[in-house]
Amino acid sequence: MAETIVVTSGKGGVGKTTTSASIAVGLAQRGKRVAVIDFDIGLRNLDLIMGCERRVVYDFVNVIQGDCHLKQALIKDKRIETLFVLAASQTRDKDALTSDGVKRVLGELAAEGFDYIICDSPAGIEKGAHLAMYFADRAVVVVNPEVSSVRDSDRILGLLASRTQRAEQGNGGVKEHLLLTRYSPRRVASGEMMSIDDVKDILGLDVVGVVPESPDVLQASNAGVPVILNDNSDAARAYEDAVARLLGEDVPFRFIEEPKKGFLARLFGR
C-alpha cells in the first residue's frame, strides 16, 4: 500500500525541494521503493537537486496528457536502486495539471509497487500546491523559524484540514508533521529567531525534524547531490533523524543547542 506524502509550506524558499529530495533519499536508503514528483510545473527544480536534470526525457505533464507511459517518465536514481524521480515540465504552466490526471498517475505509481510517493509542492496555495496536497495521506510542512513562514504554514495546515481528499471523505484527515529548516541555535539564543517551542506553540503540532542552517545545503543543491548524502554534515544527520521519525522511530533531537564554546574560543571571540 503506497503512502503519499506531500512536502509543502505555503511560503517559497524555505526548503521544500531540498526536504523532498532528502526525505526521498532517506526512505530509499532504508530499502523503501520511493517515487518523488515535482509539482512545480514551469519552474522545475527537483531534478537539479537530485542531479538528474540531463536525463529528463518525459515529464509529469507528458504522463498526465498521455504522451508517454509512466515508466518512460520515471527517472531511476544513479545512486539508489529503489528511488525514482518524476520531473516537472519546464515548458508548460500549472494549468497542465488536472485533478483526474494527478489521481491516475498516483494510482499507477501505487500499482507499480511503490511504498512512498513524495509530492514536492510548489510555493503558494494555488492549483499546483492544491493538487500536490489533495491526494496526500501525510504532509510534511516545512517551516523556517520566522513569522511570515509560520503564518503561511498555518494557512497551509488549514487547507490540509479542509481541502484534501482525506478531509473531504472524513477518514481522519491528513497526518501533519512540522519540519523546521534553517534553524540557528545561536540566533535563537540571541533572540533573533523563533525557537522550536515558539513554532510548536503557534502551530500546535509536533516537530518531526529540525534541520540546522548549514552551508552544506546550498553546496548540495549546486552539486545535484541531496544534502542527506553528505557524510560530514549536521543537516544530513538531521534529515536522517527526520526520516526515522516519519517511520515511527523515537529519535532524540540533535543540533538544537548552541555548541559550547571552548576556553580559547571564548577568550578570542568567535
Place this chain on the structure above:
Amino acid sequence: MNVGPTRGGQPDASKARGLVGAPTTEAESSVVDIRYGQVGLVHVRVRTTDPGKLLDDLTGRVAAAPHFFRRTAVCLELSSLETPATVPEVQSVVDALRRAGMLAVGLAGEPDAVGGLSMALNLPILSSYRTPTRPVPVVQPVEAPTPTPAPASASSPEGHVPAQIHQQPVRSGQRVYGRNRDLIVTSAVGAGAEVMADGCLHVYGSLRGRAMAGAHGETSARIFCQEFYAELISIAGIFRVFETIPSELAGKPVQAWLNGEDLRLARIG
C-alpha cells in the same frame, strides 16, 4: 431595527430530505428535482420604512461583519412598524437592504397581514419565525450556569440552541461561525483566522486571530479565551484592534464584554 437569524422552511432535517412526489428512479430521467431544502436565513425586522435611516443603521452593522452580509438572503419582517406599510414603502425598504448588500427573498408574517404586499412585490411569505415549529423537549437538560445569562435569542424564545463545538485548530485564513448560537473552540485560533458567533465565544487555546461575538447585535455576548493574543475583538459590532497586546493580558486567560458602548477586557482568575 433588529437583525437576527432565523431558520427558513422545515426545521426537521430528517423529514426535509428526499424527493417530493417522484421516486428516485423516475427522478433521474426528470429535468427538475424538487426537494425540501433547509437553509439558515437572516431575519431583518424594521421599525421604520425610511430608507435613509435604515441605511445609516445597516451600513454600521454590515461594516462589522462585511462577509456575512454580502449578498445574504434575508427575510423581511414588518410587524414592528407602527402603521402598516404600503407597497412603495416596502419596495424602498427592499431597495435599501439591497444597497446594504442584503437581498430580501421573502416576507415574514401571516398571510392575512402581508398577503397583499406579497402579491404586489412578488415576494413569498415565509412563516413567522416566532412561531415555534419544533416541539420543545419536555425534559430540559440540566445546564451549568453560564457566565452571562444571555436573554433568549430572537430565533428561539423557548428552545435551547446547543453551542457549536469546533475541535480542530482554526488556521490562518479559516473562518468559523456559530450561527445563532455560542461557539466553543477547543483548540487554537491562529493569526489571520476568524471566529464568530451570534452568542458567546469560547476559545480553549490561544486566540491569535479575530474574535467576534454577538455578531447580530447581541450586546450581552462575551468572549472568553485561554491565551490572549487576539488581533481584534468585537462584541455586537463594537470592536478593538490590538496592534500591540497589553502586557498584562498577553498570553493570559481573558474575557471581554460590553459595558454600554464600552468594550472591556480583563484577566479571568
